[in-house]
Amino acid sequence: MSGTTSSAAERPPAWRPAPLDAALSACLVGIAVLTAVVAAGRDEPGNAAPDVWWEWVVIVVPSLAVAFRSRAPELATPVAVVGQMVIWGAELAEVFVAPLVMIYSVAAEGGERGRSIGIASGAALSAMSAVGVVAAPDVDVDLVALTVLSCTAVLLLGLNAASRREEAARLAADLATARVEAEAARQRAALAERQRIARELHDLVGHSLSVIAVRAEAAERVGEDRPDVVRAAVQAMGSTARSSLVEVRSVLAGMRQDSDVAELAPAPSIAEIADLAAETAASSGLTIVHHLDGEPGSVGATVGAGAYRIVQEALTNVLKHGDGVSRVEVRVEVGTRHVRVEVTDDGAVQVSAGPSGGSGLAGMTERAEVLGGSLQAGPVLGGGFRVAAELPLVPTDPGPGR
Numbered sequence: 001m002s003g004t005t006s007s008a009a010e011r012p013p014a015w016r017p018a019p020l021d022a023a024l025s026a027c028l029v030g031i032a033v034l035t036a037v038v039a040a041g042r043d044e045p046g047n048a049a050p051d052v053w054w055e056w057v058v059i060v061v062p063s064l065a066v067a068f069r070s071r072a073p074e075l076a077t078p079v080a081v082v083g084q085m086v087i088w089g090a091e092l093a094e095v096f097v098a099p100l101v102m103i104y105s106v107a108a109e110g111g112e113r114g115r116s117i118g119i120a121s122g123a124a125l126s127a128m129s130a131v132g133v134v135a136a137p138d139v140d141v142d143l144v145a146l147t148v149l150s151c152t153a154v155l156l157l158g159l160n161a162a163s164r165r166e167e168a169a170r171l172a173a174d175l176a177t178a179r180v181e182a183e184a185a186r187q188r189a190a191l192a193e194r195q196r197i198a199r200e201l202h203d204l205v206g207h208s209l210s211v212i213a214v215r216a217e218a219a220e221r222v223g224e225d226r227p228d229v230v231r232a233a234v235q236a237m238g239s240t241a242r243s244s245l246v247e248v249r250s251v252l253a254g255m256r257q258d259s260d261v262a263e264l265a266p267a268p269s270i271a272e273i274a275d276l277a278a279e280t281a282a283s284s285g286l287t288i289v290h291h292l293d294g295e296p297g298s299v300g301a302t303v304g305a306g307a308y309r310i311v312q313e314a315l316t317n318v319l320k321h322g323d324g325v326s327r328v329e330v331r332v333e334v335g336t337r338h339v340r341v342e343v344t345d346d347g348a349v350q351v352s353a354g355p356s357g358g359s360g361l362a363g364m365t366e367r368a369e370v371l372g373g374s375l376q377a378g379p380v381l382g383g384g385f386r387v388a389a390e391l392p393l394v395p396t397d398p399g400p401g402r
Contacts, residue, residue: 017067028063028098035059036093050092058086062098069105074117077102077110081121085128096147099125100154107158108165118158122151195366213319270304270332270339271296273311277330280315287327288315294334303391306371307332307341310364314343314387317360323348337393338373344386364389371395 017025036050036059050056061083068076080102087094099121107118129147133140268276274290281288299307311330318325325347333340361377364387368375373391380386 016071018070021069021071022067024069024101025063025065025067028066028095028101029060031095031097032059032063035095038093055090055092058083058090059092059094062087062102066098066101069102070109073102073106073110074114077106077114077117077121081124084125088128088132096150100150103151104154104158104161107155108161111162115159115162118155122148122155125151267301267305268308269296269301270299270307270334273308273330273332273341276308276312276315277328280319284319286318286325289327289329291329291331292334293332294339296332296334299334299339299393300395302395303339303371303393306367307339307389307391309367310375310387310389311341311343313360313364317387318343318345318347318385320360335393338390339393340388340390342386342388344380344384346384348383361387 033056036056050059062080065076065080065083077099080099084094084096084099103118103121106114106121108114110117126144126148129144133144274292277288277290280286296304311332315328315330318328322345325345328343328345331340331342331344333342364377365375368389368391371391372395373389375387375389377387378385
């Protein structure tokens, strides 16, 4: 509200001429007066000097109107044109400049209405010249052509200036729109990157902590009787923690664009799912069977990493939420157009059947959709839980809203 009030207060009123317009008007007034003074010494017919005060007023009216060419061109132009016509009718000494300046100004700055006023003003002055040729024998027909050409020239100049101003305004609007769209795209990219990093950290840390928790609980149960088991558990937990730390550093390095650190842990591939299953089985005591059908080398790096993370998170859910799970099957099928990963356990139903049952399922679903694929999760008839994802070999645009 205050900004609007301040802007209105700073805008000059229409009756106050702009400084440059006032200076131009003063110059034209001086030229009109000097022309009248010179005409008084020559005493030529049709170019008489003013004899009374109102004639002096008439010869300066068109020039005075120029002072308002920027503030009120739609009003100042008719004043200048009518004044010029009165000068011609009274056969006074005149300088045919002020009306031309106003026709240009109103065409350039008056918008659609101003263009109409400029055209009407030029037509009126041309018509007045034609009437003068008929009514006054001393008026040459060449003056009609001169008037028409002069009015047309300044009108075209004004229209050209208006066209350039409109084009500049369009370009400025397009530039502003492009900047807004670029900023929105930057924000969307930043959000997508934050979501990607959140998924990576969730999968990495969640899986590692679940494995460590399982080994810690096992060590606690047999700690007094089996010190060798405790030592093996501690070693496994240390190895898992170090591996997770390297991968977390890699994810954070990608955010910092730190290539030296990022090279420490390249993105996992679909071929490494077998190692993931074996390591999880060794650290948790579960029986995990891995099946691979097809050629893993045909799967792109992005899709391969996504499939790996989905399997990793599915195994993490088994470790965290599994009830009576003793066997897990991890199946990877690489086809000609899609790759399908499936993790099935034989325990009781441990999580909601829908993708929104937890942050893990939601993260897996989002990861699959980002790659242009889909994910289904739910209980298996007869017991157990299954997570199945189908991803394209080449990532595709999942469409708006994904």
